[in-house]
Amino acid sequence: MKMTRYLIASVCLISFLFTQCKDxxxxxxxxxxxxxxxxNLADNYIVPSYDDLQTHLNxxxxxxxxxxxxxxxxxxDVVRMEWKASNLSFxxxxxxxxxxxxxxxxxxxxxxxxxxxxxxxxxxxxGTYNLASLDNIDAIGFESLDFLFFGTDCLNKLTNxxxxxxxxxxxxxxxxxEVNQVVAGWVxxxxxxxxxxxxxxxxxxxxxxxxxxxxxxxxxxxxxGIPIGxxxxxxQQPLYLEARRSGFGKELLIANMESIHRLFLGxxxxxxxxxxxxxxxxxxxxxxxSATIDNRFNTIETQPTTWSGTIENMMASSPTTxxxxxxxxxxxxxxxxxxxxxxxxxxxxxxxxDGD
Amino acid sequence: xxxxxxxxSNYCFRGVSPTPLVxxxxxxxxxxxxxxxxxxxxxxxxxxxxxxxxxxxxxxxxWVQPLVGSWMYLPFILxxxxxxxxxxxxxxxxxxxxxxxxFTYVELLDKANYLNHYYFVSLVxxxxxxxxxxxxxxxxxxxxxxxxxxxxxxxxVLIIQLxxxxxxxxxxxxxLNSDWLFHAQPLKTWLQAYxxxxxxxxxxxxxxxxxxxxxxxxxxxxxxxxxxSFRKTRSIAYFxxxxxxxxxxxxxxxxxxxxxxxxxxxIFFPASFHTLWIQWLKKICRWKEITLFQTRKSIGKKIxxxxxxxxxxxxxxxPLRYTLYPGNLFWTExxxxxxxxxxxxxxxxxxxxxxxxxxxxxxxxxxxxxxxTPVQIDQMATQPDMILQFAHHLENVFNDTLISNGEQxxxxxxxxxxxxxxxxxxxxxxxxxIRRTIDxxxxxxxxxxxxxxxxxxxxxxx
Numbered sequence: 048m049k050m051t052r053y054l055i056a057s058v059c060l061i062s063f064l065f066t067q068c069k070d071x072x073x074x075x076x077x078x079x080x081x082x083x084x085x086x087n088l089a090d091n092y093i094v095p096s097y098d099d100l101q102t103h104l105n106x107x108x109x110x111x112x113x114x115x116x117x118x119x120x121x122x123x124d125v126v127r128m129e130w131k132a133s134n135l136s137f138x139x140x141x142x143x144x145x146x147x148x149x150x151x152x153x154x155x156x157x158x159x160x161x162x163x164x165x166x167x168x169x170x171x172x173x174g175t176y177n178l179a180s181l182d183n184i185d186a187i188g189f190e191s192l193d194f195l196f197f198g199t200d201c202l203n204k205l206t207n208x209x210x211x212x213x214x215x216x217x218x219x220x221x222x223x224x225e226v227n228q229v230v231a232g233w234v235x236x237x238x239x240x241x242x243x244x245x246x247x248x249x250x251x252x253x254x255x256x257x258x259x260x261x262x263x264x265x266x267x268x269x270x271x272g273i274p275i276g277x278x279x280x281x282x283q284q285p286l287y288l289e290a291r292r293s294g295f296g297k298e299l300l301i302a303n304m305e306s307i308h309r310l311f312l313g314x315x316x317x318x319x320x321x322x323x324x325x326x327x328x329x330x331x332x333x334x335x336x337s338a339t340i341d342n343r344f345n346t347i348e349t350q351p352t353t354w355s356g357t358i359e360n361m362m363a364s365s366p367t368t369x370x371x372x373x374x375x376x377x378x379x380x381x382x383x384x385x386x387x388x389x390x391x392x393x394x395x396x397x398x399x400x401d402g403d
Numbered sequence: 404x405x406x407x408x409x410x411x412s413n414y415c416f417r418g419v420s421p422t423p424l425v426x427x428x429x430x431x432x433x434x435x436x437x438x439x440x441x442x443x444x445x446x447x448x449x450x451x452x453x454x455x456x457x458x459x460x461x462x463x464x465x466w467v468q469p470l471v472g473s474w475m476y477l478p479f480i481l482x483x484x485x486x487x488x489x490x491x492x493x494x495x496x497x498x499x500x501x502x503x504x505x506f507t508y509v510e511l512l513d514k515a516n517y518l519n520h521y522y523f524v525s526l527v528x529x530x531x532x533x534x535x536x537x538x539x540x541x542x543x544x545x546x547x548x549x550x551x552x553x554x555x556x557x558x559x560v561l562i563i564q565l566x567x568x569x570x571x572x573x574x575x576x577x578x579l580n581s582d583w584l585f586h587a588q589p590l591k592t593w594l595q596a597y598x599x600x601x602x603x604x605x606x607x608x609x610x611x612x613x614x615x616x617x618x619x620x621x622x623x624x625x626x627x628x629x630x631x632s633f634r635k636t637r638s639i640a641y642f643x644x645x646x647x648x649x650x651x652x653x654x655x656x657x658x659x660x661x662x663x664x665x666x667x668x669x670i671f672f673p674a675s676f677h678t679l680w681i682q683w684l685k686k687i688c689r690w691k692e693i694t695l696f697q698t699r700k701s702i703g704k705k706i707x708x709x710x711x712x713x714x715x716x717x718x719x720x721x722p723l724r725y726t727l728y729p730g731n732l733f734w735t736e737x738x739x740x741x742x743x744x745x746x747x748x749x750x751x752x753x754x755x756x757x758x759x760x761x762x763x764x765x766x767x768x769x770x771x772x773x774x775x776t777p778v779q780i781d782q783m784a785t786q787p788d789m790i791l792q793f794a795h796h797l798e799n800v801f802n803d804t805l806i807s808n809g810e811q812x813x814x815x816x817x818x819x820x821x822x823x824x825x826x827x828x829x830x831x832x833x834x835x836x837i838r839r840t841i842d843x844x845x846x847x848x849x850x851x852x853x854x855x856x857x858x859x860x861x862x863x864x865x
Contacts (some may be wrong), residue, residue: 077608245599278770280763386827389592389827
């Protein structure tokens, strides 16, 4: 009994001493809330970005209807422009595969590449298809449109085939439906998201951190790694390039990296810098780590702008530049997944765990 | 010397009431029944044992393999039956042995699922096989009244108390390190994640709370077996047991473990305490007491004492085996498991594997997710033995394969397997764990110290 009392007393005393040592700055750090990140991202980044994607897809749909009415190179050029704009818009939000986007499976539906052109042609010839079926996952989304809008002799094929036109319409309508669902879903999900500061692996904050790392790794592997041959003994795989026919893959990569960077900083699309992972790291007294990741993202998003031509051009002209770039991305994952995620205390396992 | 051994012998074999042991049988059986059903209902049988293509077996136990497909549910169903048998005391010995065998079999399948509390359950169910926990208030005793006893030798209760004491005490010793005591890590990292809680959130963000928890946890673990053993301190100690485990249950995803400990530690209470609720249960079940006139003499005192001694020695030596290895234990994890290092460190790793064609030095970078589940990837990335096992698995997968890419094709023979691994320990900046220049196919999985692991560089930047 005596011992216990003594124990309690000393714990209280130690606690008291620690509270006394705390200064103002430290108190501010302790006051940092994850909710600040979530509400900032929801209101200034996620919801506006989905709205933007919705608008762009509507424009794409309108331009496509114009093309159907009057097929011409000029109208196809407008369609292509709208496709680029919507694909960029998609790349500004695809990292957040959390909540409604996860339920809908938005990234798989819109962003799977490379396209299975044989499957697309089969569908077009048949005239009937279920685009929601798993067999067609490589025959839908932006990548299928890259083939249909930019493929060889596409103007001619699109003008003369009613089936082809119907297929494009079906693909675009499916994308619109899915984005509409996500936009609608966020109206109610917003509250769940903002309150999701818990520590379980399924809490929105954990999902967000995991989605952030996952999307970066996916870009590293799929947009650069596989095409340059990291998984095939160095033998290049240009067939696996994203948006190969339009040659737009580099721009998509840049948009993807910029958006991941903005997400890290908590920046809105208009550029206002709110609460982000960087602020949380600073509150955890890890400003060095925050600066390192920030700098690395800067390099990663600006380097491709110096590349001449498309990624495919670079694979021929300067493969080592791409290998170095890939390795730099690989080195960045360590800071994100190992240092940052562990500092946040985010869990990846949902099973019982005794911490070892 | 003989006097001491005589006293020990007398102490171990003096007759005590079987009620605490019978109570423990009921408690343990019920907890296991709950735990196994929970495990099945969460879908973990499928996720952890049926779905994975590859399992990380223990050294010397690679012959322990999962059953095919849905047959994997069989040991779990047997465990349900066995725990019912334990609770009811029906075919008690058989039930206890069946439970121990099935449980241990499942645990040996994959070390990615290793948990200290699973090891604890394996040990306790092993002990239970030897104990006369069915000599009262059991179906066996009802059907065969001759097995009834009014007293049982004291060692049968003592062994469970000692086992629990060892768990706590070694968990406490493990906490005596500078990360835990002077940096409040990993608790600082884990507790600050609760910073958004209403009212108390700010408290969790402070480091002093982490320090208070760390020190309290350490002192608790080191002293609780003793406080539970003394009559005067027992009640207040048990109050702390409840508070401690409920707090950990609220804060961390540790499943049924807190409840296992809260209820198991009741074994420290005397027969008079357990009689209260066992009598009540007996009344409900209309249990008929029979007056027994004699207690059969226990045989094989020497064998029991030797068994007792050997078991306890193993229990003390195994957690200390890490002292035979050089280097930082948390970093190398040589001698880490089976040592009651519970909630002790926060390790995060990133492991990238390469299958290398020796003739051209070209490589295939591996997507770990193609071969492993998220849990396996997470566990493997920070544990050298698992990294090595996965490397050897990749060697098997890729040896003598034809890698075709369009017109080009390469016949891979005896590829080298390299890994580049980075690990962050207790919130420190990541460090290189394994260098890519090492060919892991040259390394064998043994108990020897692993020289291919990078040395840990102490850093106070955390």
